[in-house]
Amino acid sequence: MSDHTKPVDDGIRLAKRIAAQLGCSRAEAERYIAGGGVSVDGEMVEDPASRVLPSQEVRVKPGASAEEAPPVTILLHKPAGFNSGVGARGEPSLACLVAEKHAAQSHGQPRFLKRHLSKLTLCTPLETDASGLVIYSQDFRVVRKLVDDAAKVEQEYIVEVAGTIKEGGLALLNHGLKFSGKPIAPMKVSWQNEHRLRFALKDVKPGLIDHMCGQVGLEIVEMRRLRVGRLPLAGLAVGEWRYLLDYERF
Numbered sequence: 001m002s003d004h005t006k007p008v009d010d011g012i013r014l015a016k017r018i019a020a021q022l023g024c025s026r027a028e029a030e031r032y033i034a035g036g037g038v039s040v041d042g043e044m045v046e047d048p049a050s051r052v053l054p055s056q057e058v059r060v061k062p063g064a065s066a067e068e069a070p071p072v073t074i075l076l077h078k079p080a081g082f083n084s085g086v087g088a089r090g091e092p093s094l095a096c097l098v099a100e101k102h103a104a105q106s107h108g109q110p111r112f113l114k115r116h117l118s119k120l121t122l123c124t125p126l127e128t129d130a131s132g133l134v135i136y137s138q139d140f141r142v143v144r145k146l147v148d149d150a151a152k153v154e155q156e157y158i159v160e161v162a163g164t165i166k167e168g169g170l171a172l173l174n175h176g177l178k179f180s181g182k183p184i185a186p187m188k189v190s191w192q193n194e195h196r197l198r199f200a201l202k203d204v205k206p207g208l209i210d211h212m213c214g215q216v217g218l219e220i221v222e223m224r225r226l227r228v229g230r231l232p233l234a235g236l237a238v239g240e241w242r243y244l245l246d247y248e249r250f
Contacts, residue, residue: 010051011051011052011053011056012051014029014049014050014052014058015033015048015049016029018038018058021058021060022060028066029048029066031066031067031069032060032064032065032066033045033046033047033048034046034113035065035113035115036064037060037061037064038060038061038064039058039059040052040056040057046114069115071137071138072116072244073135073142073243073244074120074136074241075133075231075241075244076134076135076136076236076240076241077131077133077236077240078130078131078132079131080128080129080131080222081128083128084122084125084126084128085125119138120136121137121138121143122135123135123136123137123142123143123146123147124146125206126206127206127210130223130224130225131222131223131224131225131238132223132224132225132226133225133226133227133228133231133232133233134225135228137244142250145229146228146229146250150202150203151202151203153202153229153250154200154202154229155204155227155228155229156198156200156225156226156227157201157209157223157225157226158198158199158223158224159196159197159220159222159223160221160222160223161195161196161197161218161219161221162195162218162221163219164217165217169216169217169218170189170190170191172215172216173187173189173197173199173213174186174187177211177216179205179208179211185202185203187199187200188201195221197213228250229249229250230249230250231244231250
């Protein structure tokens with residue numbers, strides 16, 4: 001029989017191999033794999049459906065757990081022009097950044113797993129043209145804090161503007177304007193220099209700051225979000241991201 005007609009042994013599912021190897025259930029085996037605890041020929045494999053040959057070396061790493069992995073929260077320094085939205089299957093567009101842009105890996109950060117990009121909620125939308133801190137989370141507690149209780153969480157922006165502000169415009173920015181027909185809650189707006197405004201406000205909706213500036217004769221040139229609650233952007237270069245640490249609170 002010629003080589004090209006020989007039957008191909010495509011192996012068995014990795015989860016089945018692990019279940020047999022450890023004497024555990026298939027569900028437990030899948031959790032070992034998805035949690036990054038299994039290697040095939042020395043390389044970590046995260047897909048339980050991967051197929052392995054009898055000749056391949058399959059190992060469960062010391063300390064690996066079959067417990068369900070805890071949810072993660074991702075903090076991203078979004079570049080201007082980057083769409084921060086989440087795709088139809090739940091994967092955010094930040095997936096293209098994860099390979100080379102994970103910051104502070106050695107400072108208590110979890111190891112990146114592909115499962116960390118599934119079922120993420122975009123908690124702090126930011127206009128495509130803007131840059132700054134954007135937060136995604138798998139954790140319902142974080143989602144509740146940043147989405148359901150958004151009116152209680154202050155955000156800080158630096159906004160570069162062009163144009164001449166109308167008389168009394170700064171006072172109107174602080175309180176007195178409407179958005180979508182409803183009064184905007186009072187906020188703190190101040191000049192940083194002749195072309196830069198600082199906004200500290202809650203319950204931020206996409207388009208709100210642009211609308212406010214337009215109402216007083218200003219045009220946004222550049223906008224950057226510096227802080228969400230008590231968490232600052234500091235330490236993340238443009239395009240970098242990191243995980244929220246256990247002790248950090250918004």
